[in-house]
Amino acid sequence: MTTTDDMAIGRDPVTRRRFIKSIIASGAATSAAAYYLAGCSDGSAPAAGSVERLITLKVNGQDRRVDILPNETLAMTLRYKLGLTGTKLGCDRGECGACTVLINDVGHNSCSTLTHGVRGRAVTTVEGLEGPNGELHVVQQAMIDELGPQCGFCTPGQVMSAVGLLKANPKPTRAEARQAMAGNLCRCGAYDHYLNAVMRAAKSA
Amino acid sequence: MTKDMMPKFDLFQPADIETALKLLDKYGVKAWKMAGGQDSLDWFKDRAKRPEAVIDLSGIEALKGVRETEAGLEIGAMTTLAEIAANPIIKEKFGLLATAASRVASPQIRTVGTIGGNLSQDARCWYYRAGMDCYRAGGNTCYAGTPQGMNREHCLFGASRCVAVTPSDTAPVMVALEAEFVIRSSKGERILPADKYFIGPAVNITHMTVLEPGDILTTIRIPSKWAGAKFYFEKVADRNTWDFALVNVASAMKVKADGVIEDIRIVCGAVECVPRRLNAVEDIVKGSAKNDDTATLAASSAARGAAPLNFNHFKIPLMENLVKRAIRDS
Numbered sequence: 001m002t003t004t005d006d007m008a009i010g011r012d013p014v015t016r017r018r019f020i021k022s023i024i025a026s027g028a029a030t031s032a033a034a035y036y037l038a039g040c041s042d043g044s045a046p047a048a049g050s051v052e053r054l055i056t057l058k059v060n061g062q063d064r065r066v067d068i069l070p071n072e073t074l075a076m077t078l079r080y081k082l083g084l085t086g087t088k089l090g091c092d093r094g095e096c097g098a099c100t101v102l103i104n105d106v107g108h109n110s111c112s113t114l115t116h117g118v119r120g121r122a123v124t125t126v127e128g129l130e131g132p133n134g135e136l137h138v139v140q141q142a143m144i145d146e147l148g149p150q151c152g153f154c155t156p157g158q159v160m161s162a163v164g165l166l167k168a169n170p171k172p173t174r175a176e177a178r179q180a181m182a183g184n185l186c187r188c189g190a191y192d193h194y195l196n197a198v199m200r201a202a203k204s205a
Numbered sequence: 206m207t208k209d210m211m212p213k214f215d216l217f218q219p220a221d222i223e224t225a226l227k228l229l230d231k232y233g234v235k236a237w238k239m240a241g242g243q244d245s246l247d248w249f250k251d252r253a254k255r256p257e258a259v260i261d262l263s264g265i266e267a268l269k270g271v272r273e274t275e276a277g278l279e280i281g282a283m284t285t286l287a288e289i290a291a292n293p294i295i296k297e298k299f300g301l302l303a304t305a306a307s308r309v310a311s312p313q314i315r316t317v318g319t320i321g322g323n324l325s326q327d328a329r330c331w332y333y334r335a336g337m338d339c340y341r342a343g344g345n346t347c348y349a350g351t352p353q354g355m356n357r358e359h360c361l362f363g364a365s366r367c368v369a370v371t372p373s374d375t376a377p378v379m380v381a382l383e384a385e386f387v388i389r390s391s392k393g394e395r396i397l398p399a400d401k402y403f404i405g406p407a408v409n410i411t412h413m414t415v416l417e418p419g420d421i422l423t424t425i426r427i428p429s430k431w432a433g434a435k436f437y438f439e440k441v442a443d444r445n446t447w448d449f450a451l452v453n454v455a456s457a458m459k460v461k462a463d464g465v466i467e468d469i470r471i472v473c474g475a476v477e478c479v480p481r482r483l484n485a486v487e488d489i490v491k492g493s494a495k496n497d498d499t500a501t502l503a504a505s506s507a508a509r510g511a512a513p514l515n516f517n518h519f520k521i522p523l524m525e526n527l528v529k530r531a532i533r534d535s
């Protein structure tokens with residue numbers, strides 16, 4: 001799939017994303033994950049009636065069995081357990097929207113969602129948007145066409161908010177789109193480009 | 206800013222109120238009630254609050270939804286802000302509440318943030334939020350109230366050692382609409398008027414509401430008294446999205462056919478630790494014509510008695526102007 005990372009370094013066959021993915025697959029990133037997830041569990045048994053740790057998550061249409069700590073956010077699970085690093089962590093405090101994913105088709109800040117709260121609900125990340133043959137989602141294509149991303153860090157969150165908006169309201173006015181995208185900060189200030197992209201996607205969908 | 210894991214806690218996801226109440230009694234002060242988690246998770250991440258057991262109320266269906274009753278409207282405490290902003294009955298009869306809910310935080314936060322959580326959220330004073338041991342955190346000083354303190358966001362009224370303000374956009378609305386809050390504990394149910402739910406530092410410096418550890422806010426009842434009245438809500442913040450109010454105003458007004466203001470309730474947020482009802486303004490405008498002169502006169506008394514801190518004098522004209530608009534433009 002072509003992603004914003006591919007864009008950042010042109011059409012190089014070994015993209016940054018694939019490089020990172022291969023590292024995760026080879027286990028070299030395990031230590032990083034262990035760092036993030038260390039110190040959150042002292043190994044003591046959970047209290048009776050507390051949540052079961054081994055749960056099934058529905059992510060991008062697949063059932064994934066994962067061991068989830070009670071104090072784990074969805075952003076942590078996606079990035080450090082499922083290798084879905086398209087979801088970015090900007091502030092980790094619900095302020096920037098970089099971590100936006102869809103839960104049952106509605107945009108949520110995954111940094112501010114406990115993973116145990118999404119059991120039985122469908123999670124969609126930016127990796128889940130590609131078509132059957134790896135085509136870009138109309139929103140992604142529109143963002144490229146409108147030169148949306150600058151540094152690209154906020155882009156996956158912007159994409160997910162836009163996709164969520166168009167599912168709920170396929171033909172938004174520009175004011176409605178602005179409102180719906182208001183939870184996604186962009187330090188590069190590319191707001192109007194993103195907005196143009198949302199309106200273009202709405203027209204072409 | 207840390208981007209690592211929150212400290213460990215046990216997580217409980219009860220499906221009914223009774224189970225939740227039992228868990229709250231079992232864990233006492235070591236338990237934390239979590240609704241949408243938009244206030245809660247930040248506390249845990251910053252390690253400023255470290256509960257042993259988190260009781261997630263989001264699986265309790267009985268706490269969700271909007272119902273019309275003979276007396277007015279009942280809103281479950283776990284109803285989200287997004288649902289409230291979009292609800293057709295609320296929009297039609299109590300548009301004030303729908304507007305205020307739509308001005309909270311960002312779309313993502315409104316999607317999960319609940320009305321109960323918005324009304325019960327803790328102070329946003331950054332000294333306190335940063336985990337400093339101020340009065341509100343059980344310590345023996347206030348960092349914001351000092352001459353050098355960063356207190357642009359803090360209070361004009363009701364300071365009592367702590368100078369924090371109510372951060373909620375929906376709290377002033379509840380006071381304006383004369384809402385009642387239904388609270389359950391294992392001992393039973395009690396019902397409080399909105400203005401008794403919020404408490405200032407002179408009453409309890411470590412709590413923003415009357416809630417005790419074993420209490421769950423279950424329902425908010427809005428009487429039909431103000432349904433369809435002339436409403437006004439405005440929030441002024443540094444940023445339009447996700448920023449807390451510097452001052453907000455909520456008013457409900459009944460105007461007779463001849464243009465005379467028959468009845469009014471007007472309340473400001475972010476100027477005191479509790480929503481501030483402006484009795485003086487109400488007294489001035491009741492019985493007067495709803496026009497520019499009345500609005501100007503009322504505005505001049507809106508901030509009477511204000512005791513500004515070093516950096517928040519601007520809140521006085523801000524408050525006056527918001528009150529003027531509320532009366533003139535509603």
Ligand SMILES: Cc1cc2nc3c(=O)[nH]c(=O)nc-3n(C[C@H](O)[C@H](O)[C@H](O)COP(=O)(O)OP(=O)(O)OC[C@H]3O[C@@H](n4cnc5c(N)ncnc54)[C@H](O)[C@@H]3O)c2cc1C
Nearest residue numbers: 240241242243244245310318319321322323325373374422
């Ligand atoms: C970036 C950001 C921006 C924000 N901007 C605004 C803003 O502009 N305006 C505004 O008003 N708010 C704002 N907020 C606050 C946010 O709206 C509230 O934190 C949110 O509404 C709280 O709802 P929640 O359901 O997530 O609460 P939670 O975090 O789950 O709970 C908040 C508190 O209320 C208690 N509580 C919750 N429900 C109950 C219940 N039923 N019974 C008893 N106790 C309960 C919890 O124990 C906890 O102490 C902002 C928050 C963030 C993170």
Ligand code: SF4
Nearest residue numbers: 330333339347367368
């Ligand atoms: S204003 Fe209140 S919360 Fe802030 S530092 Fe002072 S005592 Fe603490």
Ligand code: FES
Nearest residue numbers: 090091092097111
């Ligand atoms: S990382 Fe989740 S909102 Fe910023």
Ligand code: FES
Nearest residue numbers: 150151186187188
């Ligand atoms: S493109 Fe750089 S943060 Fe938005």
